[in-house]
Amino acid sequence: MINDEYFLAALRLAAGNDPMPSHVSAAARDVYGLRVPQARTADPVECAAIRTSSGTRDDDGSHLMRFVTTGLTFDVEMTVGDGLIDVAGQVLPYPGEGTLVDVKTPHLTLTTRIAHNGQFAATGLPPGWVSVVCHRPGHAPVQTGWVRIRP
Amino acid sequence: MHRDTAELVHAAAGGDRSAWDELESRFGPLMWAVARACGLGPADAADVVQGAWLRLLQHLESIKDPAAVGGWLATTVRREALLLLRKDRPRVYSSEVVEDPDPAAAVLETDGRQLLWKSVSALHEPCRTLLQLVAIDLGSRQTAMRLGLPMGSIGPTRARCLERLRTLISAQETAR
Structure with missing residues (x-):
């Protein structure tokens, strides 16, 4: 079974009528600069607990997501307002003194020191792709999967 | 290298x-x-x-x-x-x-694309022209005018032509 989209894409490529714009190519190359060597990935999970305890609140522009990897959980709340994004969250269990958290977008990385309860926050990010990286002293970094936030 | x-x-x-x-x-x-x-x-x-x-x-x-x-x-x-x-x-x-x-997605590989384009040329009308027009992203209205077809029939005709192309390619791949 060939999905029509691949067929149509192959026809478009063969016709050469709609080449990829150079800025799309440049953005793809720039992605490599976001590489976090040796990072483990925390994947998003469906989580009934965070839905029922505080709700996803998609209606007021807030959205909660949980990311999990062995030994570390990220609860991340993303809020969209005035075209910009605020990210607040908590890394559990508390990852220890000296832990830094990067909130990454393709254009901007904000680094914060984690609070004693594991909480962190970053404000005024552009909409689009977002990921959070936790750097614990003496451990490999842990990075959440990339999620897309619409304005 | x-x-x-x-x-x-x-x-x-x-x-x-x-x-x-x-x-x-x-x-x-x-x-x-x-x-x-x-x-x-x-x-x-x-x-x-x-x-x-x-x-x-x-x-x-x-x-x-x-x-x-x-x-x-x-x-x-x-x-x-x-x-x-x-x-x-x-x-x-x-x-x-x-x-x-x-x-x-294999159809997107270079060999697959060339085979696809050759196969489109081998189709009868209106499929050959219709798929060539789809490839250059001509809208349904203009495609309908070029082919002398009612606009409402472009979607179903396109689906039928893609199905023919699919059959043709499968036959060619089997014959390889």
Whole structure:
């Protein structure tokens, strides 16, 4: 079974009528600069607990997501307002003194020191792709999967 | 020196930026074509393509079949594009990481594309012209005018022509 989209894409490529714009190519190359060597990935999970305890609140522009990897959980709340994004969250269990958290977008990385309860926050990010990286002293970094936030 | 795709993936995972750039040159255009073929406008297509590269960056070391990364990227773009086109999509979302690429994405490989284009030329009318017009993204109205068909019949005719093309390609692949 060939999905029509691949067929149509192959026809478009063969016709050469709609080449990829150079800025799309440049953005793809720039992605490599976001590489976090040796990072483990925390994947998003469906989580009934965070839905029922505080709700996803998609209606007021807030959205909660949980990311999990062995030994570390990220609860991340993303809020969209005035075209910009605020990210607040908590890394559990508390990852220890000296832990830094990067909130990454393709254009901007904000680094914060984690609070004693594991909480962190970053404000005024552009909409689009977002990921959070936790750097614990003496451990490999842990990075959440990339999620897309619409304005 | 020509490096095969699997070598490029391994090299990029090891910190070789030039390998990443080469992957982008090799697969970027087909990812763009998939996003656009799914019906995305230029801004959303750009976003979805960038998202697929972000996912690849995170999974360079864990991708199951590095030689098939082109299919993996195309499949990632298609799934993300279809998610974006859903009316009920949430404000924040993340598609699942592709485990196995869609086998159908193989049609995007160079050999597959050439075979496809030859096969389109072998179709009877109106399919030959219709698919050539679809390839250059001519809208339904203009396509209908060119072919002298009612506009409402363009969608069903296109589906029928794609089905014929599919059958023709399957027959050619079986005969190989």
